[in-house]
Amino acid sequence: MPVKNRFAEMLPEIAGWRQDFHRHPELMYDLPRTSARVAGLLRDFGVDEVVEGIGRTGVVAVIRGRGQGQQGTGAGRTLGLRADMDALPIIERTGLDHASQTPGVMHACGHDGHTAMLLGAAKYLAETRGFDGTVVCIFQPAEEGGAGAKAMIDDGLMERFGIDEVYGLHNAPGLPVGRFATRSGPLQASADEFTITVTGRGGHAAEPHRAVDTTLAACQIVVSLQSVVARNVDPLAAVVVTVGTLRTDSGASNIIAQQAVMEGTVRCLDPAMRDLAEARVKAVATATAAAFGATAEVAYERGYPVTVNHPENTAHAIAAAEAVAGTAQVDGAARPIMPAEDFSYMLEARPGAYVFLGNGDSAQCHHPAYDFDDQAIPFGCSWFVALVESRLPLSA
Ligand SMILES: [Zn+2]
Numbered sequence: 001m002p003v004k005n006r007f008a009e010m011l012p013e014i015a016g017w018r019q020d021f022h023r024h025p026e027l028m029y030d031l032p033r034t035s036a037r038v039a040g041l042l043r044d045f046g047v048d049e050v051v052e053g054i055g056r057t058g059v060v061a062v063i064r065g066r067g068q069g070q071q072g073t074g075a076g077r078t079l080g081l082r083a084d085m086d087a088l089p090i091i092e093r094t095g096l097d098h099a100s101q102t103p104g105v106m107h108a109c110g111h112d113g114h115t116a117m118l119l120g121a122a123k124y125l126a127e128t129r130g131f132d133g134t135v136v137c138i139f140q141p142a143e144e145g146g147a148g149a150k151a152m153i154d155d156g157l158m159e160r161f162g163i164d165e166v167y168g169l170h171n172a173p174g175l176p177v178g179r180f181a182t183r184s185g186p187l188q189a190s191a192d193e194f195t196i197t198v199t200g201r202g203g204h205a206a207e208p209h210r211a212v213d214t215t216l217a218a219c220q221i222v223v224s225l226q227s228v229v230a231r232n233v234d235p236l237a238a239v240v241v242t243v244g245t246l247r248t249d250s251g252a253s254n255i256i257a258q259q260a261v262m263e264g265t266v267r268c269l270d271p272a273m274r275d276l277a278e279a280r281v282k283a284v285a286t287a288t289a290a291a292f293g294a295t296a297e298v299a300y301e302r303g304y305p306v307t308v309n310h311p312e313n314t315a316h317a318i319a320a321a322e323a324v325a326g327t328a329q330v331d332g333a334a335r336p337i338m339p340a341e342d343f344s345y346m347l348e349a350r351p352g353a354y355v356f357l358g359n360g361d362s363a364q365c366h367h368p369a370y371d372f373d374d375q376a377i378p379f380g381c382s383w384f385v386a387l388v389e390s391r392l393p394l395s396a
């Protein structure tokens with residue numbers, strides 16, 4: 001695959017951008033340096049159009065191919081390629097030369113690598129234009145909990161740029177560099193959040209019969225919530241219920257708390273299970289509290305939807321990966337994972353596919369010792385380009 005050789009040549013330049021982003025991480029929608037640098041590089045590449053401020057701080061580049069818009073081949077269409085730009089509030093512990101220079105902020109999910117790889121692909125595509133149609137490079141803010149993809153869609157991303165299909169990738173620690181993994185159908189889980197406020201009657205710890213022990217009721221709720229997965233959900237479906245925090249308003253060992261608050265998350269791969277889990281979490285919490293003479297208020301908020309790859313586009317994504325890395329290096333039937341991804345909103349808006357690209361034997365994403373592996377860059381760049389050139393072929 002000639003593309004790959006070209007990206008091996010461009011690797012020092014692209015890795016330079018990546019390490020620069022890594023030194024200067026920014027959070028959520030607050031990406032002044034990152035988005036300005038992305039837009040500046042895109043202008044240097046000579047793309048046809050650069051638009052900033054989509055979804056607050058998202059950046060979009062339009063690159064038109066030199067084909068004539070042949071009908072009936074898939075050519076002449078508009079492909080969206082997406083990267084995320086935001087970092088995480090983590091204190092970096094890599095000790096690397098390109099470590100974060102902003103205390104408490106770190107590119108611990110490899111979005112620096114995703115952004116650099118899409119920039120590399122954009123530079124190549126703007127130079128060669130060897131496709132029939134239009135490529136829209138999407139650089140989004142706030143993947144880490146801020147639904148930046150949704151903000152860009154709400155800002156008219158798909159209609160304004162006429163996007164027909166969308167594709168994206170995420171690095172995967174534990175998968176060897178140069179390997180790809182994906183699947184048709186659900187790839188990543190939905191992520192919903194709940195806050196349960198339990199109210200009893202506070203009192204003296206030595207006189208529990210005069211109080212309603214809020215802490216006991218809350219702990220029973222934590223335990224009972226696990227019955228939702230064990231007893232309500234289809235055993236062949238994947239659902240996670242996790243209570244992540246539990247705090248009471250008691251400040252001493254001799255006080256029975258008046259109030260307890262817990263926060264948790266629910267992850268599902270199936271929308272029907274998502275409805276079931278929400279109903280059962282609410283019922284179990286309120287009924288368990290009542291059994292102890294306490295009350296529970298449940299605030300339940302739906303977050304990122306299930307990331308569902310479309311079958312036809314997944315086949316295109318797999319074929320492009322096989323062209324780049326070889327058939328043996330592509331797992332087209334990968335297991336889904338339960339962390340969520342806001343590319344799910346883009347896959348709800350348009351057909352497309354999301355793939356994982358190996359990051360080798362690195363620390364896991366969101367770990368303070370994580371670093372994106374620059375050796376993955378030629379594979380990611382080549383995949384974007386192979387996808388464009390195969391989906392939007394020039395007529396012979
Ligand atoms: Zn992440």
Ligand SMILES: [Zn+2]
Binds near residue numbers: 143
């Ligand atoms: Zn990520």
